[in-house]
Every structure is written in C-alpha cells, then in structure tokens.
Amino acid sequence: MTSHHETDIALDPELMAYVDGRLEPAKIAALEARLAHDSDAREAVAKWRHFDNLLNSYGRQADELPHSLKIAALERELASKLKKQHWRAIMLGTGLRRIAAGLVLFVAGWGSHAAYTTGGNMLASASHPYFVAPTLAGHAAFKLAAYQGAEFDGDNITSALDWMSQKMQHKIESPKLERLGYRVESARLIEVDDRPVAVFYYRNAENERVTVSVTPKWTEHGNYALRVVDLDDGVMAYWSSDQLHYTVVANDNRGAITTLAAAVQQ
Amino acid sequence: MGLKSELHEHIGSLRRYALVLTRDPVAADDLVQETLVKAIAKAETFQRGSDLRPWLFRILHNTHISALRREKTRADAAPDLPEPIANDCQHTQLELKQVLSALDQLPEAQRNPIILIALREMSYAEAARSLDVPLGTFMSRLGRGREALRQIVQGVGRGKLSILKRKGDSA
Numbered sequence: 001m002t003s004h005h006e007t008d009i010a011l012d013p014e015l016m017a018y019v020d021g022r023l024e025p026a027k028i029a030a031l032e033a034r035l036a037h038d039s040d041a042r043e044a045v046a047k048w049r050h051f052d053n054l055l056n057s058y059g060r061q062a063d064e065l066p067h068s069l070k071i072a073a074l075e076r077e078l079a080s081k082l083k084k085q086h087w088r089a090i091m092l093g094t095g096l097r098r099i100a101a102g103l104v105l106f107v108a109g110w111g112s113h114a115a116y117t118t119g120g121n122m123l124a125s126a127s128h129p130y131f132v133a134p135t136l137a138g139h140a141a142f143k144l145a146a147y148q149g150a151e152f153d154g155d156n157i158t159s160a161l162d163w164m165s166q167k168m169q170h171k172i173e174s175p176k177l178e179r180l181g182y183r184v185e186s187a188r189l190i191e192v193d194d195r196p197v198a199v200f201y202y203r204n205a206e207n208e209r210v211t212v213s214v215t216p217k218w219t220e221h222g223n224y225a226l227r228v229v230d231l232d233d234g235v236m237a238y239w240s241s242d243q244l245h246y247t248v249v250a251n252d253n254r255g256a257i258t259t260l261a262a263a264v265q266q
Numbered sequence: 267m268g269l270k271s272e273l274h275e276h277i278g279s280l281r282r283y284a285l286v287l288t289r290d291p292v293a294a295d296d297l298v299q300e301t302l303v304k305a306i307a308k309a310e311t312f313q314r315g316s317d318l319r320p321w322l323f324r325i326l327h328n329t330h331i332s333a334l335r336r337e338k339t340r341a342d343a344a345p346d347l348p349e350p351i352a353n354d355c356q357h358t359q360l361e362l363k364q365v366l367s368a369l370d371q372l373p374e375a376q377r378n379p380i381i382l383i384a385l386r387e388m389s390y391a392e393a394a395r396s397l398d399v400p401l402g403t404f405m406s407r408l409g410r411g412r413e414a415l416r417q418i419v420q421g422v423g424r425g426k427l428s429i430l431k432r433k434g435d436s437a
Contacts, residue, residue: 009409010409010410010412010413011406011409011410013405013409015409016405016408016409019412020383020386044412044413044416047419048412048416051365051380051384051412051415051416051419052380052383052384053384054361054362054365055369055380055381055384056384056385057362058285058286058362058366059282059283059285059286059381059384059385060282061285062278062281062282062284062285062291062294063281063282065285065291065294065295068295068298068299070299071277071281071298071299071302074299074303074306075277077302077306078273078302078305078306078309079270079273081306081309081310082269082273082312082318083269085309085310085312206268206269206270
C-alpha cells in the first residue's frame with residue numbers, strides 16, 4: 001500500500017519530466033534543490049530512472065536481432081499502400097477535385113483520340129512527337145548539356161519564366177506541383193530542331209523526381225491527345241493544349257501521372 | 267524524411283517495443299509482422315500528415331492486447347530468476363528479470379506507458395495517442411505504474427539481494 005507522500009510523488013508531473021529528461025531547463029535547479037531535501041522523492045527518481053534504463057537496454061537488444069525478410073517485405077508493401085493512400089487523399093482533396101474535374105474535361109475533349117501505350121525504351125521510339133524525347137532524356141540523365149540553352153536554379157524560376165517566355169514568344173507558367181508535394185529544383189531551356197523546349201525538374205521529400213516540359217505549338221505540328229506511356233522505371237504522359245505541348249515523366253504509377261498531368265494542365 | 271525511411275525507422279522502434287512486451291525475439295517479430303499485416307489492411311484509414319508512429323504503435327498495442335486476451339496467460343510471466351552470482355553483468359540481469367517480473371504484475375494500463383517512455387521513442391503526447399488515451403490519463407498511469415513497479419521490485423529485491431549478499435560474503 002502506498003502512502004500519501006508516495007501517491008504525491010507518483011503524480012508529480014515535474015518529477016516525471018525530470019526522470020525522462022523533459023523538464024524545462026529553468027526548472028531543473030529548483031527541482032534538484034527540492035530533491036536534496038526530500039529523500040523519498042530522490043530515491044523514487046533514482047529507481048524510476050534505473051528501471052527505465054534497464055528496460056531501454058533490453059529493448060535495444062531488438063536492434064541485434066537477425067534481419068527479417070518477412071518484415072522487410074511487409075514494410076515495402078505498407079510503404080506502397082501508404083503512398084497510394086497519399087495520392088488518393090490528394091485526389092479527393094478539395095483543391096484537387098477541381099483539377100481532377102479539369103482532367104476529365106481535358107481528356108474528354110480529346111475523346112477517342114486519347115490513347116494508352118506500353119513500351120520499353122521510348123527514347124528510341126519514333127512514335128512520339130519531337131518534344132517528348134528531350135524530356136525523357138533530361139529526366140533520365142537530369143542533363144542535356146549538348147542542347148542546353150540556359151539553366152536556372154529553383155530560386156530563380158520567376159526570372160527564368162520571363163526569359164523563357166520571351167525566347168518562346170509565348171507566355172508560359174511554371175507547372176504548379178507544390179500542392180502535390182514537389183519542389184522545383186531547376187529549369188532549363190533547350191533547343192530541339194531549333195524549337196525551344198522549357199524543362200522543369202521537380203523533387204519531393206521522398207526524393208522522387210518529376211520532369212515536365214512545355215513548348216509552344218508550331219504550325220507544322222498537330223495536336224496530341226493525352227497519351228500515357230509505361231516506361232521501364234516509371235510512366236510518362238504527353239498531350240497538347242490549345243497553344244502548348246506538354247510532357248510529364250515520373251517514377252510513379254499511372255494514377256499519379258494523371259494527377260500530375262492535371263496539375264500541370266491547370 | 268521520406269515515407270520509406272520514416273517507416274523503416276518506426277519498424278525498428280516497433281521491434282524494440284514488441285521485444286519488451288513479449289520477452290521473446292521470435293514472438294516479437296511475429297507481433298511486428300501481425301502489426302504490419304493489419305496496418306496494410308488499414309492503410310486506407312491512415313491520414314497522411316497525422317503521425318505514423320503512434321498509428322503503428324496503436325495497432326501493435328491492440329494486437330498484443332488481443333493476443334494476451336486470447337492466450338489468457340503468458341508463459342513467460344512467472345519469474346524465473348537465475349542463481350545470483352556476484353558480478354556486475356549478472357547483477358544487472360537479475361535486476362532486469364526482477365523489473366520484467368514486476369512489470370507483469372502491473373495492469374496493462376500501467377505497464378505499457380512505462381515501456382513506451384522507457385524506450386524513449388516518443389513524446390508523452392505521442393505515447394498517449396499510441397495507447398488511445400488522453401494525455402492526463404496517460405501521465406497518471408505512467409506515474410502510478412512507476413511507483414507501483416518500484417514498490418514491487420523493492421519487495422522482491424530485498425529478499426533476493428539479501429541472498430546475493432550472503433552468497434557474496436561466503437565466496
């Protein structure tokens with residue numbers, strides 16, 4: 001049976017915080033002065049801390065356990081599920097409903113022209129328009145030095161857009177992927193067949209990259225319906241709007257690429 | 267920190283918690299596996315932006331409680347104290363056995379707060395969320411549990427340590 005004083009000790013939040021190293025520094029001196037005159041509290045604190053240390057050391061023995069393949073497999077599966085849930089939550093979010101609706105209209109606008117393709121090395125494919133290949137190449141290598149016209153880091157995107165718009169003779173906007181958790185790292189203006197292509201490189205907190213290109217439509221080039229293409233290590237989408245061609249490449253799944261495409265189109 | 271690395275870190279924490287709860291490495295990994303299977307099944311209910319660690323610990327905690335209720339008794343609950351021998355390492359082992367044994371005499375409601383905080387994986391608030399109780403309730407259970415643990419260990423310890431002392435004297 002505990003005494004009144006023991007009950008007080010047990011319910012003293014400052015003693016708890018002190019034992020756990022969570023007491024505000026300003027209060028430590030006062031508490032230690034109190035402990036110097038209260039042998040019951042002093043003994044209790046010492047024992048609690050000692051028991052905690054014993055249990056902590058015991059728990060740490062788990063770090064020495066053999067690697068479990070089953071746990072590792074479940075860990076991967078859970079990560080994948082949580083990631084999908086993340087995208088689903090974004091798609092169902094208030095702000096993105098508008099984008100999703102926009103994507104539906106955008107795809108519906110192209111009607112039966114919309115196509116899905118699977119394939120391997122799309123760089124070698126002649127079935128995609130001219131602005132796709134440099135986006136893929138840039139995504140894969142993160143550089144296109146041979147064709148590179150200019151490069152801007154993520155802090156200078158505003159001036160980059162002004163300059164790119166001038167070069168393209170068309171006002172372009174930075175694709176808004178921040179709400180999807182991506183931050184623009186850099187932007188480049190490259191030239192393909194004497195045509196300017198603006199390429200934006202993004203990355204999220206999980207180190208996943210997305211590459212987006214934007215280029216004006218030229219009279220000799222037609223419109224491209226939304227097309228989603230499976231790559232060896234990701235997925236790509238490209239399409240045309242009234243005045244621009246777009247390409248998005250990501251190391252992600254089809255559900256994510258349509259969300260990204262919708263955000264870019266927005 | 268990305269989701270994958272965050273999850274990997276949490277699974278290390280889950281294994282530590284599971285080991286202290288089960289006292290058996292195989293049972294601990296079984297518990298973690300069962301927790302992950304349930305987490306996969308419940309992944310759609312997890313809100314990104316909320317804390318992943320308390321969510322996982324809550325699943326593990328509930329899984330463990332369910333298992334205990336199914337089994338009714340825990341095979342390892344009975345104290346199995348080694349013969350005390352006067353050296354520091356084994357003295358620590360003896361103390362650990364006493365503390366684990368004393369923990370088993372506490373109600374679950376007091377035992378789990380003590381373990382969670384001893385592992386130093388979470389704040390008080392996170393630990394309270396893991397156990398699905400208000401912070402005030404958690405703090406009360408932690409304090410009462412610690413004090414009850416001390417009282418039990420002191421009761422056991424006086425007897426065992428006196429044996430230790432006598433054996434040490436005769437050596």
